[in-house]
Amino acid sequence: MSEVDSEWMGLTLTGARPRAVAALYRYFRDIDLAEEAFQEACLKALKSWPRNGPPRDPAAWLILVGRNTGIDTLRRRAKQTELPDEDKLSDTEDQEARVVEQLDDSHYRDDILRLLFVCCHPDLPATQQIALALRIVSGLSVKQIARAFLVGEAAMEQRITRAKRRIAEAGVAFDTPDALERSERLGVVAAMIYLVFNEGYSTASENQRERQSLSGEAIRLARLLLGLFPAEPEIMGLLALMLLQESRAAARFDAEGDVVLLDDQDRALWDRTKISEGLALLDKAIRHNRPGVYQVQAAIAATHARAVRPEDTDWRGIELLYRTLEQMQPSPVVTLNRAVAVSKVEGAEAALKMVDPLAAQLDGYFHFHGLRGWLLMELGRDGEARTAFDRAIALANTTAEATHIRQHLDTLSRRQTRAS
Amino acid sequence: MLYAILCYNDEAEVAAWSKDYDDKVMGDLIAVQRPMAEKGKLGPVARLLPTTAATTIRKTAGEPLVLDGPFAETKEQFLGFYVVDCENLEEVVQFVRELCAVNPGSGSYEIRPVGFFNQGTKSA
Numbered sequence: 023m024s025e026v027d028s029e030w031m032g033l034t035l036t037g038a039r040p041r042a043v044a045a046l047y048r049y050f051r052d053i054d055l056a057e058e059a060f061q062e063a064c065l066k067a068l069k070s071w072p073r074n075g076p077p078r079d080p081a082a083w084l085i086l087v088g089r090n091t092g093i094d095t096l097r098r099r100a101k102q103t104e105l106p107d108e109d110k111l112s113d114t115e116d117q118e119a120r121v122v123e124q125l126d127d128s129h130y131r132d133d134i135l136r137l138l139f140v141c142c143h144p145d146l147p148a149t150q151q152i153a154l155a156l157r158i159v160s161g162l163s164v165k166q167i168a169r170a171f172l173v174g175e176a177a178m179e180q181r182i183t184r185a186k187r188r189i190a191e192a193g194v195a196f197d198t199p200d201a202l203e204r205s206e207r208l209g210v211v212a213a214m215i216y217l218v219f220n221e222g223y224s225t226a227s228e229n230q231r232e233r234q235s236l237s238g239e240a241i242r243l244a245r246l247l248l249g250l251f252p253a254e255p256e257i258m259g260l261l262a263l264m265l266l267q268e269s270r271a272a273a274r275f276d277a278e279g280d281v282v283l284l285d286d287q288d289r290a291l292w293d294r295t296k297i298s299e300g301l302a303l304l305d306k307a308i309r310h311n312r313p314g315v316y317q318v319q320a321a322i323a324a325t326h327a328r329a330v331r332p333e334d335t336d337w338r339g340i341e342l343l344y345r346t347l348e349q350m351q352p353s354p355v356v357t358l359n360r361a362v363a364v365s366k367v368e369g370a371e372a373a374l375k376m377v378d379p380l381a382a383q384l385d386g387y388f389h390f391h392g393l394r395g396w397l398l399m400e401l402g403r404d405g406e407a408r409t410a411f412d413r414a415i416a417l418a419n420t421t422a423e424a425t426h427i428r429q430h431l432d433t434l435s436r437r438q439t440r441a442s
Numbered sequence: 443m444l445y446a447i448l449c450y451n452d453e454a455e456v457a458a459w460s461k462d463y464d465d466k467v468m469g470d471l472i473a474v475q476r477p478m479a480e481k482g483k484l485g486p487v488a489r490l491l492p493t494t495a496a497t498t499i500r501k502t503a504g505e506p507l508v509l510d511g512p513f514a515e516t517k518e519q520f521l522g523f524y525v526v527d528c529e530n531l532e533e534v535v536q537f538v539r540e541l542c543a544v545n546p547g548s549g550s551y552e553i554r555p556v557g558f559f560n561q562g563t564k565s566a
Contacts, residue, residue: 029463037458080455245457248494252511261494295491295557302495302555305531306510 038081039161044133059092131250138211150185258307259317262300266323269296281422285332337366354383370400388417489558497553506542513552
């Protein structure tokens with residue numbers, strides 16, 4: 023096998039993973055056993071595929087072989103040591119076709135949704151939900167996940183083990199969910215996928231690469247979900263939102279790793295393919311006339327994506343969209359974002375009037391003080407601006423954020439020097 | 443004689459490719475296309491966006507039905523295609539409705555946004 027082929031094989035195994043692990047989980051009703059069985063099946067694939075050629079449906083092959091090895095493990099555990107030999111396991115051509123027939127898309131659908139859903143157990147804190155989904159569904163290694171979260175490998179291993187125990191104890195329904203249950207599961211899973219995305223998007227420059235892979239994983243999961251539930255406008259909205267945000271990835275940081283604001287980004291670096299896909303999905307979603315928070319947020323991102331230059335941005339449209347979002351999901355952070363749009367349409371004075379009442383709720387929030395400082399600076403209230411920026415720096419989550427605020431402080435200092 | 447070459451593959455696999463791997467594959471494909479392009483034999487080349495971005499319009503006795511997702515019938519065959527430059531999905535859907543109105547019999551049209559597009563070098 024050539025080098026490219028082995029790379030292709032790795033990618034194929036990754037691509038087949040969610041379907042295969044999900045089906046094995048339904049079969050064994052045990053996450054660890056399902057993962058183990060999949061791992062074994064992959065090892066067998068690495069031996070068998072180069073020799074016999076890749077199977078027509080890799081996922082079905084992996085499910086079948088995984089099921090056999092899993093049963094084997096169970097037998098061994100029950101001290102009935104009877105091992106089918108390798109050739110018997112690899113001779114799957116006929117059986118493969120049968121498995122494909124049995125596992126039609128409707129089965130896959132609920133299998134994968136279930137697998138994603140167990141990762142979102144309400145008892146688990148958000149970070150553990152994300153870690154679990156990345157480990158179980160995406161198949162990222164513990165080491166990769168640990169690096170993305172800036173924690174040690176042992177600590178992450180422990181966290182995942184604990185989370186798995188939690189979901190095993192909680193139990194999950196294995197019968198086919200009804201329509202209502204399914205739509206509830208979809209909502210919960212969508213929220214988890216967006217968490218994964220944001221974990222990658224709120225990039226710290228120190229581990230940018232690992233983090234960005236999280237955004238990619240989230241997009242992959244949303245694509246998978248939409249493929250299974252093709253008529254769900256909010257899933258279209260979610261995928262559109264993530265693609266449109268991710269399209270700016272290459273322009274968001276400069277060579278030093280510092281944040282580049284939307285207005286200052288080199289728009290030639292925006293990924294046009296991701297934008298096209300995002301816009302197409304949003305168009306599709308809108309046809310359903312069933313608006314939701316992801317669709318509205320995607321529409322905001324789309325408005326930015328459509329502007330060739332920053333000054334072409336339809337801020338009035340964005341302001342309206344944030345107003346809609348405020349009604350659907352009232353939150354001070356949404357109001358803060360609307361204030362940015364208001365500052366562009368009506369000016370800093372009007373925006374500041376909106377921002378100030380949020381102080382009690384957002385006092386511990388970096389972006390609140392950052393925006394407030396900027397508005398005060400625009401209005402020439404430099405002393406107050408400085409106080410706000412000092413507060414923002416103390417709350418910065420990443421060095422890039424802190425650097426950005428420091429630049430504003432430098433501007434203020436230069437202004438002061440000139441004035442005196 | 444003009445020939446259309448249709449590309450099929452497992453989308454889940456292709457979506458799992460890293461950007462580097464995808465770029466490499468695209469580069470290799472473009473290198474194969476180059477001699478054909480230089481001879482003026484290459485027509486338009488397009489890479490379609492994932493089927494999750496697809497919309498299907500199915501002809502019915504009454505108004506055509508607009509459905510989410512790709513074309514999934516196996517009893518119909520791929521007979522031809524258009525590439526159009528439209529403002530949004532609504533505009534394409536309108537055009538396809540007009541096609542449906544004059545195209546007799548049953549059948550479907552699948553609308554897929556195009557990611558990569560190369561006009562080609564073949565003259566009309």
